[in-house]
Amino acid sequence: MSQVYYALVGAPNCGKTVLFNALTGAHAKVANYPGVTVDRREGRLIGNPDVTIIDLPGTYSLRVTSPDEAVTRKVLFSEMGTQPDAIIAVADATNLRMTLRLVLELKTLGLPMVVSLNLSDIARKRGVQIETARLAELLGVPVVETVAISQSGTEAIRKAVAMLPKEPSPPLDAKRAAEVIDSLDSRELYEDVTRLLRDSTHTHMTLPAWHTKLDAFVLHPVWGVLLLLLILLLVFQAVYTWSAPLMDSIEGAFTWLGEWVAANMPPGILSDLIVNGIIAGIGSVLVFLPQITILFAFILLLEDSGYLPRAAFLMDNLLAKSGLSGRAFIPLLSSFACAVPAVMSARTIQDPRERLVTISVAPLLTCSARLPVYALIIAAVIPQQTVWGLNLQGLVLFILYLAGIFSAGLVAFVMKKIAKRHGRIQQFPLLMELPTYRLPNFKNILLNLWDKVRSFLKRAGTIIFALSVVLWALVSFPGAPENAEGPAIDYSFAGMIGRVLQPIFEPIGFTWQMTIAMIPGVAAREVVVAALGTVYAVSADSDEATSNALIPIVHNDWGLPTAFAFLAWYVYAPMCLATIAVIRRETRSPQHTALIVGYLLVLAYAVSFIVYRLTLALTS
Known part of the structure; x- marks a missing residue:
C-alpha cells in the first residue's frame, strides 16, 4: 500500500496541534517546508503507518493575508511537494461562525474531508447545542464532536479518519483551485455560514461570570500590564530559585x-x-539545562491557558507607540525562548514594514541561549542574598530582560520615525480572536517541552x-x-x-x-x-x-x-x-x-x- 497524506487544517487556537498529538501519538517529525522557514510537523496515524498526517500552520481562510497562512494554501494546492490526499478540518465549536468559513473554502478543493468540532465540551457548557448529523448532511462531509485533550473525546474523530480513502487522490489543478478560492464572495460565504448555523445549531451562549470578571482584570490597561510584569518577574525568580538544586547536582x-x-x-x-x-x-552548558527548561515550561503554560493572546491584545496600544502592534507580541515573546521561531512567527504580520521591524528587534529580547552566560556572570559577581523579599540574582536577571525589552522598544520607535519620514507607515488595526480560558493540557505541555529540551x-x-x-x-x-x-x-x-x-x-x-x-x-x-x-x-x-x-x-x-x-x-x-x-x-x-x-x-x-x-x- 502506498503512503497517503492527510492535511490537518484549522484556525489558530482551535486545538489543532493537540488533536495532531492525539492522532499520531506525538511521534512527530519536525522540519521546514522546502524554501521557507515555517515548521512542518508530520506524524504517522496510530494504527496505520501508511497514513501520514501533516499539521499545517493555523489560518482563518485560504484567501491569505500573511506569509505564514500562505504556506497552508500552497500545501493544499500541491505547490510545495506532496499533495494531501484528504483533509481533516478542525473547527472551534465555541466559535463556528468564524471557523466554518474555512470549512466551506476547503470543500471547494474536492478532496475527501472530515470535520472535527473541537472544544465541543466547552461549547455545550456555554449553551451551544450542535446537531452534528444535520450539519454533516448540510456540508456533505462527516462531522464529529471532539475533545482533543481527552482520549475518549478523540475516539469519534479516530473512527472518522479511519474511514477516509487510503489511496492517493487524483492530482489537483492548483491554478484552477486558486481561481475558485479567489473568486468566492466573502459576503455569500458568511451568508452560507449563517444558514448552516440556523439549521444545525441552537445557541444560548453565555460566558461564565468568572470568565468575564477575569477578562475585566487581565485586559485592564493598568492592572493588566502590572499583572503581566508580575508574571514575568515570578517566572525569572522561579528560573533561579527552582533550578538551583538541579544545577548543583x-x-x-x-x-x-x-x-x-x-x-x-x-x-x-x-x-x-x-x-x-x-x-x-x-x-x-548542560549545567544550565534546568533554568532553560523552567523558562520554556512557563511560556508553554501561559500559551496553553489562553493568556498569551490576551497579553497580545493588552500590549497593542503600548506597542503601537513604537510602531508595532499586538500582532508582534507573540513573535517577540517567542524570542525569550529562541530568536529563530520568533523570526519565523513574524510571518503572521500583514504589514511588511512591521514584519521587518519585528524581525530586526527580536534578537534584542533575551533568548534562552543567553541564559547560561547571564547565569554564569550573575552567580560570579552578584551575592546570593534577598532584597525586598526577592532573590537578588533573580532580580538582576529580570533587569537584564527588561533592558532587552526597553531597547527593542526604543529601536522600533527609531525605525518608526525613519519610516514616517519616508512615508512608509501603513497601520493595520488589530483584529484577533480571544480564546476561552481553559485548564492547560499538561500532557501536551510536557510533549512540547520535551521537544524543546x-x-x-x-x-x-x-x-x-x-x-x-x-x-x-x-x-x-x-x-x-x-x-x-x-x-x-x-x-x-x-x-x-x-x-x-x-x-x-x-x-x-x-x-x-x-x-x-x-x-x-x-x-x-x-x-x-x-x-x-x-x-x-x-x-x-x-x-x-x-x-x-x-x-x-x-x-x-x-x-x-x-x-x-x-x-x-x-x-x-x-x-x-x-x-x-x-x-x-x-x-x-x-x-x-x-x-x-x-x-x-x-x-x-x-x-x-x-x-x-x-x-x-x-x-x-
Missing part, C-alpha cells in the same frame, strides 16, 4: 566524571581532550561537542617550546588569535581569553560558556581543570567592570548563525540582514564601553 556529576576520567586514564593527549575539551565544554540537548551533543573539540585543539596546539616562560596556551593558535583581537575589545575591558571564547559563540551563544570552560580548563592548574571552576575564576580574575561589560555585550550582541540564516531567508535581502547584524554590533560595543567605563569610575 549536574555540576557535581560533571565534576565527578572529570575526576574519574582523569584518575582512570593515563595522562596524555586523549585524556586531556576528554577532560578539558569534551567534559569541561559540554558540562559548562531535546532540541537543546541535540545542540549540546552536536554543535557544542564539535566546537568544544575544535576549541580544545586551538588552545592545545602547537605546544609550548622548550624553556617557555609563559603558560602553554600563550603559544597556541587560540592565543595568537586572541592577541590579534584583544586590541579591538580592550577598550571595553575584555581579556584575550574572553575574545577567544566569543569566536565559537557566533555559532551558538551558549557555546561561549563552554568555550570559557575549555580555555580556562586548559590554561589553569590541574586542580582547577578538573573542577571546572568557572565561577571563582570569573569572580577573581575579571572584576566587576569587565563582568558587567560582558553582560551588556550579550544583551545586544548579534545573534547566532542559525538566526542570521533565518533572517536572510525571511527578509530575502542580504542588505537587510547585514544592516541588522551591523546595528547590533555597534549597539553592543557602544553600550559595553559605557557600562565598563561607568562601572570602572564608580568602583575605583
